[in-house]
Amino acid sequence: MTETAPRPTLEAVAARAGVSRATVSRVVNGGDGVREPLVERVRRAVEELGYVPNQAARSLVTRRHDAVAVVVAEPETRVFADPFFALQLRGISKELTAHDNQLVLLLTEGRDDHARVGRYLAGGHVDGALVFSLHLDDPLPGLIQRAGVPTVFGGRPGWSDGTTDVVYVDSDNRGGAREAVRHLAGLGRTRVAHITGPLDQTSAADRLDGYRDVMGDADPRLVVGGDFTPAGGERAMRELLDRCPDVDAVFAANDLTASGALRVLRERGRRVPEDVAVIGFDDMLPLAEQADPPLTTVRQDIEEMGRLMARLLLGGLGPGDAGAAPAGVVLPTTLVRRTSA
Amino acid sequence: MTETAPRPTLEAVAARAGVSRATVSRVVNGGDGVREPLVERVRRAVEELGYVPNQAARSLVTRRHDAVAVVVAEPETRVFADPFFALQLRGISKELTAHDNQLVLLLTEGRDDHARVGRYLAGGHVDGALVFSLHLDDPLPGLIQRAGVPTVFGGRPGWSDGTTDVVYVDSDNRGGAREAVRHLAGLGRTRVAHITGPLDQTSAADRLDGYRDVMGDADPRLVVGGDFTPAGGERAMRELLDRCPDVDAVFAANDLTASGALRVLRERGRRVPEDVAVIGFDDMLPLAEQADPPLTTVRQDIEEMGRLMARLLLGGLGPGDAGAAPAGVVLPTTLVRRTSA
């Protein structure tokens, strides 16, 4: 393998096309203000030489990088194995690609890493950051805000209660939860339980709030803690059946939790939905569809959330720097009715 | 929010420390050949001004970027939701971070994207690439090789049969499979079945080869196709029980498949391991540990594979450009004995 071949420069292309560097630059960057025959000649020269602009040189003068950092705090391995995050990342990737931006992935591992990430962002290596801050007590968001880099958060940050002007994209967790619980109530169910997610995440907390919006202060024993995993769902469901044998509906904080609950219900001989109706959250496919019975759930368009995050960031980076950017965008959810409720 | 503050340059630091740009540069890059008092003075100036080197300017002259691309072909969403890949990525991230390299994530979506990735890599924006090529017919590897970028593959590429000099990191899929099947045979099982993975992936094909190494051309009905998912495992197990009711052991291509198989065995009233012994592959936690019964499986250190890929790439980028780099590194696997076999 030979050393990297000497790549052609603007100069070389200019020479070949018989024009000046400036003209080549203009053509490469859109070709405005250059007459057609010249454009054509330059294009051909670029083609023949296989010219690719040197991004470093370009960034040096434009101070733009066409790159966006995606910052993921990863206290647990879970975060990554979560299809939820994977889908969001995919949406982000698509949107960035469409705008010729690169995705720089920053995984943080413990406290020390936060400083590293902060330094990197402050270093002006990227034009903006997309940040997934999962926990209420995460110091990362603060660091990032201080770095002065345009940022969009994935999910409502815990410390943002509408007061500060952070930009984020979230699902309507509370509204979706309300709709789910109302649906259960509409089915005539009176003992509607909720298996929560980890409550230090705003999504889980918001879903609980939505449940409470409808159920008021119903029997507090109907609310039991889960952790967004099937195992947690099983545990919670067992506890629930033990202390409230008369439960006739369960709103689970997500589909994984619901799948665990379904398994326990089956094990304990409760029919779904006849004896106990079950609703999940996410509409995670194929999990929800192939559950037994197929799971009624609150759908959120996760990939779209990712896309939107990227679009918001890229948009904010553009011309209008003014306060046109919305503080938070909350995407609607829809109830998908299958068999379980 | 004000525009990005004017960041201090080398020049500014030099002025403040009362030295030349060159000296500051030397200090910033390790400080060799600069006397202690000066080093100290420069360090202080850097600190006070909050100086951060401009990577673009640096890259322009050094032609290094301290960035590595991670290319993931993503024919299905599965790829990403797969904890396997997530873990590998984590290992990569850790190793890159340790060497102050950035991770540029390139997800490809369909054929058109391949050209884009090829162009990006050929564009010399990164120092190297880590590529996950999952399928035999993937055109991506070829494109990348042609781009002339140092590359390490994750998993043995399908077209590499030891002849070409591609660098890759893989698990000893074949050896691990052999060990698993031998263990089953050692238990006195004579009707040992294998549920395969998708055979267009080398890992799945290699595991099947390992099975055959031990079983020879046993009853071909004992080999049934799966797809690395629990649902596929269920399907395959049903088929297996239907056509070979006397099966007394199953080697599943991975833990997800095994979990599906376990469920069907339970459903059909077969005791594990008494009636049918089951072995998986991956040792994916907590899945394997919490399976019912806890799953005996072939462990591979996935995160370490990621680390190693990064280390290999970074090492190859260093001084020794010569053929010191090994063509392929195959990590050993170990059989983890739990209850299921």
Add this chain to the structure above:
DNA sequence: GCACCCGGTGAGAGCGCTCTCGCGGCACCG
């Protein structure tokens, strides 16, 4: 004591690009 060497430092060129500026030519107006 003189030539030499060598480690530490500064001066300056240049990486490949963008962008401002100015010049020349052409159209349009009076």
Add this chain to the structure above:
DNA sequence: CGGTGCCGCGAGAGCGCTCTCACCGGGTGC
């Protein structure tokens, strides 16, 4: 037909950094 404006293009100045090279001073060796 001369003046004015504008459009298309080229010249040239840097962006912030690294790296080579020359320079300077203080040992060493004879």
